[in-house]
Amino acid sequence: MPPRLKLNKITKRYGNTVANNSISLEVMPGEILAILGENGAGKSTLMKVIFGSVVPDEGEIFFDGKPVQIRSPADARELGIAMVFQHFVLFETLTAKENILLGMPKGTDPDALEKEIIERSAHYGIEVDPNAVVNDLSMGERQRVEILRALLTNPKLLILDEPTSVLSPLALQAFFKTLRQLSSEGVSIIFITHKLNEIRELSDHCTVIRAGEVAANVNPKEHTEEQLAKLMIGNDLPEILPKPDIKPLPGLEVSFNGERVTFKSQYPLVGKISVPRGKIVGVAGISGNGQSDLMKAISGEVLLSKQAVKICGSAAGDLRVQHRRALGLRYIPEERLGEATVPEMSLEANTLLTSNLFLAKGFMRNKMIHRFTNSVIEKFKVKCGGSKAPADSLSGGNLQKYIVGRELLHNPKVLVLNQPTWGVDAGAAALIRNALIRQRSGGSALLVVSEELDELFEICDELVVMSEGKISPQVKAQAISVEEIGRWMSGLWPKTEDA
Numbered sequence: 001m002p003p004r005l006k007l008n009k010i011t012k013r014y015g016n017t018v019a020n021n022s023i024s025l026e027v028m029p030g031e032i033l034a035i036l037g038e039n040g041a042g043k044s045t046l047m048k049v050i051f052g053s054v055v056p057d058e059g060e061i062f063f064d065g066k067p068v069q070i071r072s073p074a075d076a077r078e079l080g081i082a083m084v085f086q087h088f089v090l091f092e093t094l095t096a097k098e099n100i101l102l103g104m105p106k107g108t109d110p111d112a113l114e115k116e117i118i119e120r121s122a123h124y125g126i127e128v129d130p131n132a133v134v135n136d137l138s139m140g141e142r143q144r145v146e147i148l149r150a151l152l153t154n155p156k157l158l159i160l161d162e163p164t165s166v167l168s169p170l171a172l173q174a175f176f177k178t179l180r181q182l183s184s185e186g187v188s189i190i191f192i193t194h195k196l197n198e199i200r201e202l203s204d205h206c207t208v209i210r211a212g213e214v215a216a217n218v219n220p221k222e223h224t225e226e227q228l229a230k231l232m233i234g235n236d237l238p239e240i241l242p243k244p245d246i247k248p249l250p251g252l253e254v255s256f257n258g259e260r261v262t263f264k265s266q267y268p269l270v271g272k273i274s275v276p277r278g279k280i281v282g283v284a285g286i287s288g289n290g291q292s293d294l295m296k297a298i299s300g301e302v303l304l305s306k307q308a309v310k311i312c313g314s315a316a317g318d319l320r321v322q323h324r325r326a327l328g329l330r331y332i333p334e335e336r337l338g339e340a341t342v343p344e345m346s347l348e349a350n351t352l353l354t355s356n357l358f359l360a361k362g363f364m365r366n367k368m369i370h371r372f373t374n375s376v377i378e379k380f381k382v383k384c385g386g387s388k389a390p391a392d393s394l395s396g397g398n399l400q401k402y403i404v405g406r407e408l409l410h411n412p413k414v415l416v417l418n419q420p421t422w423g424v425d426a427g428a429a430a431l432i433r434n435a436l437i438r439q440r441s442g443g444s445a446l447l448v449v450s451e452e453l454d455e456l457f458e459i460c461d462e463l464v465v466m467s468e469g470k471i472s473p474q475v476k477a478q479a480i481s482v483e484e485i486g487r488w489m490s491g492l493w494p495k496t497e498d499a
């Protein structure tokens with residue numbers, strides 16, 4: 001039997017960057033191939049080559065034994081290739097169903113499709129509301145739409161570029177079951193993830209890419225996570241820093257009594273969170289349970305009553321973003337391209353966007369912007385073509401390192417982060433987590449929303465869980481187990497007067 005897909009010496013250059021350097025690999029029918037590599041190693045570029053959204057400079061592609069030219073995603077779809085991108089490609093003003101319809105053959109009946117979406121999403125355990133407008137969905141929910149859209153095309157080869165980064169533990173197990181079932185039916189799967197445990201759970205074959213080249217082909221089940229990390233980054237992972245006790249000062253306090261944050265909000269917000277300076281508080285929960293509303297209310301994107309949000313002791317719930325910044329608050333949203341950065345603008349221009357520090361009497365302080373941006377690049381080991389490179393030329397993980405670094409270098413008293421290490425490789429995630437712990441231990445208050453429980457347990461002093469807009473009681477991270485947090489995610493926490 002010929003391989004489902006064979007790549008022979010694929011090379012793709014961007015200017016002086018060789019994103020893929022003579023990469024060869026094979027995937028057999030029904031095989032699940034994991035691709036591992038640090039941020040910027042060239043994984044996404046290679047997947048885009050297979051999906052036809054990037055045309056390689058050199059190399060050959062064979063599909064089911066035949067040489068093929070994949071010049072566009074339409075060519076790829078014709079062959080039976082489906083891809084779930086790391087950065088979603090959904091139209092925000094359309095509903096989930098309308099987006100899915102766009103990828104289906106002409107003449108597909110929308111009503112029949114809606115039925116199929118409901119049936120298949122229940123079957124695969126990937127919950128999708130066909131009539132939800134994408135703009136109103138969290139990243140996790142959008143990811144579910146993308147995955148379902150790919151599955152509905154009944155592909156022969158399914159490419160998943162970090163599909164699990166914002167899925168809950170329960171959804172993840174259901175999703176893995178689906179992938180194993182698809183593989184047993186002969187569907188080939190190429191799976192990119194930074195989560196080493198997932199690679200070991202799902203796949204017998206892993207290709208490690210380092211600096212655009214194949215560095216190793218291994219059976220991940222025969223290697224520990226530490227060994228896999230070392231293969232990928234060439235070094236051991238840094239240790240996570242200890243968290244010394246810090247004298248608490250007023251940091252961030254939020255208190256909700258059933259406010260609907262926007263007219264589209266699915267759930268009213270109920271409950272309290274208190275994050276003193278010198279502590280990290282984590283918000284666990286499945287995305288789509290009110291976390292984005294919580295972020296909107298804290299960041300100042302939406303104004304509420306004065307007392308709903310307090311920053312360093314000042315009531316700030318009705319203040320606009322720049323006034324909250326002046327009180328010491330900074331915010332890192334989950335959407336990197338579009339919200340945290342303007343994709344086509346340079347890193348320097350993006351540095352200017354989140355601070356007035358770089359303006360003097362209406363003039364831009366270009367030298368200062370240049371120095372600041374370069375210091376982010378250096379301190380956070382951001383791989384990029386310099387401070388003038390456009391944001392969208394950075395790999396996902398490197399862009400995230402830039403965004404986190406940009407906000408941390410302003411030394412905020414209160415920092416709120418949504419999915420801080422989403423799509424970031426194990427080495428870079430450890431770098432970001434340690435930078436957050438350092439910021440806490442330097443006397444800042446940090447509130448971290450993350451679907452990664454391991455991450456929350458690693459860095460947080462205290463935790464809350466969000467379920468259907470309600471916030472659980474706040475507990476010490478050491479005093480609760482992963483299993484219990486899992487139960488709380490369904491809203492099953494012990495009732496108190498407040499929660």
Ligand SMILES: Nc1ncnc2c1ncn2[C@@H]1O[C@H](COP(=O)(O)OP(=O)(O)OP(=O)(O)O)[C@@H](O)[C@H]1O
Nearest residue numbers: 014019039040041042043044045393394395396397
């Ligand atoms: N459109 C582009 N223009 C210029 N350089 C690019 C472009 N796309 C990717 N690159 C560069 O090519 C290299 C490989 O990037 P790629 O996105 O393939 O990495 P990756 O392994 O998928 O990383 P990540 O895990 O962070 O997503 C990086 O150095 C990146 O900056």
